[in-house]
Amino acid sequence: MATAATNWLGQSIERVEDAALLTGRGRFIDDLGVRPGTLYAAILRSPHAHAAIRAIRADAAKALPGVAAVVTGAEVRALSSSLAVGVKAPIECWPIAVDRVRYVGEPVAVAVAADRYLAEDALDLIEVDYEPLPAVIDPLAALDPASPMLHEGLRSNIASDRSFRYGDPERAFAEAARKVSVSVRYPRNSCTPIETYGLVAEYDPSEDAYDVTANFMGPFSLHPVMARALKVPGNRLRLRTPPDSGGSFGVKQGIFPYIVLIGVAARAAGRPVKWIEDRLEHLTASVSATNRVTKLDAAVDADGRIRALAYDQIEDVGAHIRAPEPATLYRMHGNLTGAYDIKNLSVRNRVVLTNKTPTGLNRGFGGPQMYYPLERLVQRIAIELSLDPVEVIRRNLVPAEAFPFETASGGLLDSGDYARAIEGAVVDGGLAELRARRDEARRQGRLYGIGFATVVEPSVSNMGYITTVLSPEERRRAGPKNGAQATATIALDPGGAVSVHVASVPQGQGHRTVAAQIVADALGLDPKNIRVIADFDSARDAWSIASGNYSSRFAAAVGGAVHLAAIRLKTRLARVAATQLNVQPGEIEFASGRVRARGNPDNALPFNRVAATSHWSPGSVPDDAQALRETVFWTAPELTPPTDADEINSSLCHGFIFDFCGVEIDRVTAAVRVDKYVTMHDCGRVLHPAMVAGQITGGFAQALGAALYEEYAYSPDGNFLAGTFADYLLPTTNEVPTPLLLRIETPSPFTPLGAKGVGEGNCMSTPVCIANAVADALGANALDLPLTPSKLAAFVHGKEKDRPSSAGTQAAKGARALHGEGETKVSASPEQVWAMLLDVDTLATIIPGAHAVEKVSDKKFRADVTIGVGPVKGRYRAEIKLSDLDPPRAVSLSGSATGALGFGSGKGRITLSPEGSGTRISYGYDAEIGGKIAAIGGRLLDGAARMIIRQFFAALARRAGRAAQSGFFARIRLLFRRRP
Amino acid sequence: MPRLSADARHRIRARINGRAIEAEAEPRMLLTDFLRHVLGLTGTHIGCEHGVCGACTVEIDGRLARACLTLAPQIEGSEIRTVEGLAPSPDRLSVLQEAFRRHHALQCGFCTAGILVSLDHYLARTPDPSESEIREFLGGHLCRCTGYVPIVAAALNAAKKLREAKPHA
């Protein structure tokens, strides 16, 4: 049969998605109508990193008009079962805290009400008694058997510890000329889509079935996980996605526990329930990439050839091993040797639990964490051996003639010409000019550096790679897991119009456009005439566990399945047409909307006419040529399960990236400016060049953020400190330069169209490329992301104070603590002041924001106060205890406050000394703040605390008969101080 | 502004995209929720609800504003433009929208409404901006998909087309 000339693929046609999105007619989850009677959920979350829940009092919340239900761990436990966990251990993972909270932001209660505003009102009325427990934040600390344990069922905080050995690494290390090592702490971050999570869930008791619409992105291997948790068979959990989704980058995989949680809430409330996550919830508690501590050693010959690698990786998955974790640690397993031909490899992989948000998919998924040490190491090898880094890279590359190349750990690199790609980048990217520019900058005394990164970008994950975490014995017992079914359906309607359905759940990647191009080429049509549906319905669509939009699988796998379905349909249509045109099926060709005899274009029929035949006249079509609807399931035979030697081809395709960049570091501010960035890609055959470019520039910008600005920072006690976009800094137009994109094409022999994935590569290559350039500029060795000015200032001008980090340890202990001291003068005598400090009525008038002060005992007060920090005002219950009373000279106060916005605790001492006719009051305090207020108000807290305390003493002074001596000037000073 | 009572709904009258509207809202309702869920104008998106991302940007009486930081009753008597009001007709795109489509300046399209409203406003007042001016101006919008490169290109291209269409401007 003739293949029509390809002409749509490879063109950057305009996207069919765009007209609606540009005019405000997109249909995102929060744009869809809901059934009448739908209720709205708001979630109360833990302000503590680790605490036992002693009691939850929700009566007042339930009594609020408009509130339908309050759901807590007890209800969830009664109506569902624990989510499956990715390691073999007797531990549970609930979508809401059950008796204990293990991270800040963990759901504690769900209020369901007539609208979102009322549901949030209800949260304010729920009282929770927590008993704080010690928390472990740093992954290395979690290795210690004495660290506070998160899950007793594991008997430690180490969820998995596996070692792997390929080739003969010990011998290679013994024989090698040198050993070069790097140690890296990769931080926590996230790709934070601009649209947050959202879903509507409904439970039908008559059929014991759930119906959920959520902006979930797959993988649908989580569908059975959710169905099991909801205690229904898969066919009673109907899961749908809206037509549009506002970005995901892996992150929207993490909505799945909420599908279970809100499903249960809908069942408890007896009505459909809708929940839209807010940004604070998203940053605090949706999902994060893993942070990882890696020690990587290389056995190296004198000429820079790497003989062996030894990885020691400690993966921090947060407070629960939520499916599909610990997949982040294993996704790169088949390509741990990167673009290099390294025969010997040893790996130790440990997975630890800490009191932080559970981790999950995030663009790059395991790649950033692995390539950062690997490519830092390659730079170190060059430096230690006094070689050109590009030369070290070249000497170790997998040679072009070796493809498909089997890596030490079992990966099968499908195609490539790495040396040619690097040559192209060096020449077309202007490396020589960049080097001259660096030399010139350095001559002028500027801090300028060049970095390189070489990455093999895996795509189309083997669903079996995750089982590499199990021992061969455990795998045998569990049964084989492998492959990655991609699906596509093409249907012809009675008018001969073509519809396509893919279960690829796009979040802006233009799948509908590219699927139309693929079908148009196969059937000789214009893509405009093909309608593609990409929203998903588990009850109606063809799907499998690999469905969804992750591991950059669309172009390579789903696009391939669309192509195969189109070809199948075309084969049948050719037979239909052959009878009508009176030629052999092999003579039929499809072009320009017509089906015609090759060599005789006049002997032709309109495509629609042929395509409608099986509807209107099935009797005239042979049974095996009926052309109505074609569904293809496609998986690649190369995706085999792990072998008994733990070899795993973790991904089907392997693109190639070579990046280099020039950066300059400001000598005064220590800020990094990316002066030039070149990124060379080989992603196989390119189906839509503009979309490939979009994936690269988009991934590059996210990676730039990860390199320079973004971090999910925690205080050492586990408070989350990056709860707004003013704290978690995404790069804007002003920070993101335009990278130079270069490309070569070596088509994949393993995919139907020769395409490979391209979406994630720069998240793997760019952070380390920039870090290598910064290291080059500063002559630095150890460098951890993000490369913030405060971190680099240590290199530029000597050591400065560290800022909090995702490991929680680089910061000084108590980093989120507030300290302060001061003094004021009042005109009353020490005895009078003393009496005022102990008098409830006086306190009620001088404590800022106090509604009521109650004396519980002689030395104990309870107060209800409203405190505002920046724009955030909240009501707190405070308890204050007096101790070490030395009337009328000194008293110590300690106290705590809790409220919907978080908690605080502190202690202080007040000293009174007579001065003239009045009293000098001196005070000092230490306080710690946690919960929402720490996450969103961090930058404002010190100023706010000072302000409140000054207000207190100013009121005291006023009350004592005269304004505080320095009151006016203090207020003036305040105006000029502590600008956040 | 008139005194409002917290627990009552209040009637709000305004003009949105050239049409008079009249609807009720509690004083605490955000303009984003009012536009989206009371009036059904779901093109205005919510990315952060704290004024940083720019997804909710609308024009109120000729000035750009964050709808997420505006309360619904504040628009009483105002003239509002949202993304739904940018196209000349339902089946045609504006010059700016067309430039976005041609340059692939959107992927998921979630940030896009705010960026279009801002740029539409800006280009009407700054017909010949430089690339760095556009970058500076767009610094108040977050896009997580595109890396901004095609957005800046589309804005420059739209500015050029708009200038060509109005030779005397």
Ligand code: FES
């Ligand atoms: S939603 Fe208004 S600025 Fe982000």
Ligand code: FES
């Ligand atoms: S296009 Fe997705 S956030 Fe901008």
